Amino acid sequence: MSDIKINHAKKIYNDIPVIENLNLTIPDGSLFTLLGPSGCGKTTLLRMIAGFNSIEGGDFYFGDNRINNMEPSKRNIGMVFQNYAIFPHLTVKENVAFGLKQKKVAKQTLEKETNKYLQLMQIDQFQDRKPDQLSGGQQQRVALARALAVNPDVLLMDEPLSNLDAKLRVDMRQAIREIQHEVGITTVYVTHDQEEAMAISDAIAVMNQGKIQQVGRPKELYHRPANEFVATFIGRTNILDAQLIHDNGQTYLRFDSNYQLSFEALSEVPEQSVRVSIRPEELIRAEDGPIEATIVDSLYLGMNTEYIVNIPFANKVQVSEESTFMEDLGAGDKINLAMNAQKLNVFSADGQTNLLEVK
Incomplete structure (x- = not known):
């Protein structure tokens, strides 16, 4: 686990800067949310952290390690996507064990860690089912268990609840918060839903047009917004x-x-x-x-x-x-x-x- 430091980040699409001179520090062990409207740059920034997008300027660090030119597979990240991205032909247990098998861990360790996260995510009773036999919320628990099982330094979550219905979103955001605090992993969470961000986060960076408008605890953003955009985006005013x-x-x-x-x-x-x-x-x-x-x-x-x-x-x-x-x-x-x-x-x-x- 490690903190994340981003210094003077720059991202260009088709000769147009979409992120320019962005600076951010994400504390070790925190659940940190990138929040903003569609097109503000939050997913672009997350993909730069993951290594899925190129970096046109600036420096990205996990702890003291500069990761700009590091392959995504070498960054030791866990990733949870909006569409779950679990393998339909594998059982729940095989999905959770997939990353560990790729790492070629010992059989005893693989079994122990797989069972640990099946139980932590409360999906051990479904371990022999295929994904099409699960609800959306259960599938998302499988995706989260698989991401955590490899013991990543950083967990990245891109709009992970947007495909769930309203009640499931509330249940899952509470589960994510509890599990993140239990495992203590540095987590970067992307959403456009301000209520979700307020409920789940230790701290939030509000973004608009590729710029960070304010970073703070949910209570700080709500009661003392830095500008009119933050005031109108966080809650109603x-x-x-x-x-x-x-x-x-x-x-x-x-x-x-x-x-x-x-x-x-x-x-x-x-x-x-x-x-x-x-x-x-x-x-x-x-x-x-x-x-x-x-x-x-x-x-x-x-x-x-x-x-x-x-x-x-x-x-x-x-x-x-x-x-x-x-x-x-x-x-x-x-x-x-x-x-x-x-x-x-x-x-x-x-x-x-x-x-x-x-x-």
């Missing part, structure tokens, strides 16, 4: 235009319709136009709330109810609150809201900088 102003020694965020909110956290930041991010759950209903809202639509989601509302300085604002049995609000009803100022994020007018991080 409302983005509102405002002015940061100072008046008589006090600092305010002034929205259209002259609504203003005291915001001393930016008392040392110059006056400017800003973009304010507020999560739906931080617009709180209160009888004496200063913001009058008109409900446009409501969605009952069980534990929570989501409202789409119009307020004096913005339309189609999202509000989320815990559902109640007795109340049934709908289109046209009016409610009063207050903002939880402690949970706001305030970005520069171009959305590139969180002003709370540059005071």
